Amino acid sequence: MKRLNIIAHTPSENTVKLRDAIVAGASDKALKTVEIVTSSPLETKPEQLLTADAIVLFTPENFxxxxxxxxxxxxxxxxxxxxxxxxxxxxxxxxxxxDGTGTVRSVESITKGLNWRQIQPPLVLKGEYHPDFEHKAHEYGQIIAAGLEVGLW
Incomplete structure (x- = not known):
């Protein structure tokens, strides 16, 4: 089994919906060899990062x-x-x-320092909340998990 850690900060109802959509996409029944582990950043221990085969980070834009x-x-x-x-x-x-620009830049500066490998362009869901965001988040989770299963990353 390969482990996909989804680490999501979900302070609102809408961010919970988006996290759940990412998890649902990554949990597609067609995928047989990917284990999904979901946690909030505050619950996540460094050891969990060490056991992951891939990670999806989800964060709201804050200031x-x-x-x-x-x-x-x-x-x-x-x-x-x-x-x-x-x-x-x-x-x-x-x-x-x-626009999410500062959020993406701040995460990328840390992940570059860690020498992590970005496997998909960031999914930035910007502006007023729209139900289509959930569809995009579902697809994103599905793409990441499928790529992990077939060994793309």
């Missing part, structure tokens, strides 16, 4: 930056995982009220 919860995870984990997760495949999904 043009990643959520404080996701930043806390990086603060607690960075030096514990720095040498041990080089090349770790990851993807990023952002729920942005504005």
């Amino acid at each position: 043009g930056y990643m959520s404080g919860a996701l930043k806390d995870l990086f603060d607690r984990s960075f030096y514990n995982i720095l040498e041990k997760t080089q090349g770790l495949p990851y993807a990023l999904c952002v729920r942005a009220g504005k």
Whole structure:
């Protein structure tokens, strides 16, 4: 089994819906060899990052930056995982009220420092909430898990 960790900060009803859509897509019944592990950044321990075969990070845009919860995870984990997760495949999904640029940039600066490998362009769901965001999040989760299953990353 390959392990896909979905680490999602979900402070609102809409972000919960989006996390659930990512998880549902990644949990597609056609995928037989991918185990999905879901946690919030505040619950996630550095050891969980060490056992992941790939990671999906989900964060709302907060003041043009990643959520404080996701930043806390990086603060607690960075030096514990720095040498041990080089090349770790990851993807990023952002729920942005504005444009998400600062959020993407802040996450990418840390993941580049960790030498993680971005496997999909960030999915930035910006502007007023739209139910179509859930469809996009579902597809994103499905693509990441399917790629992991067939060995693309």
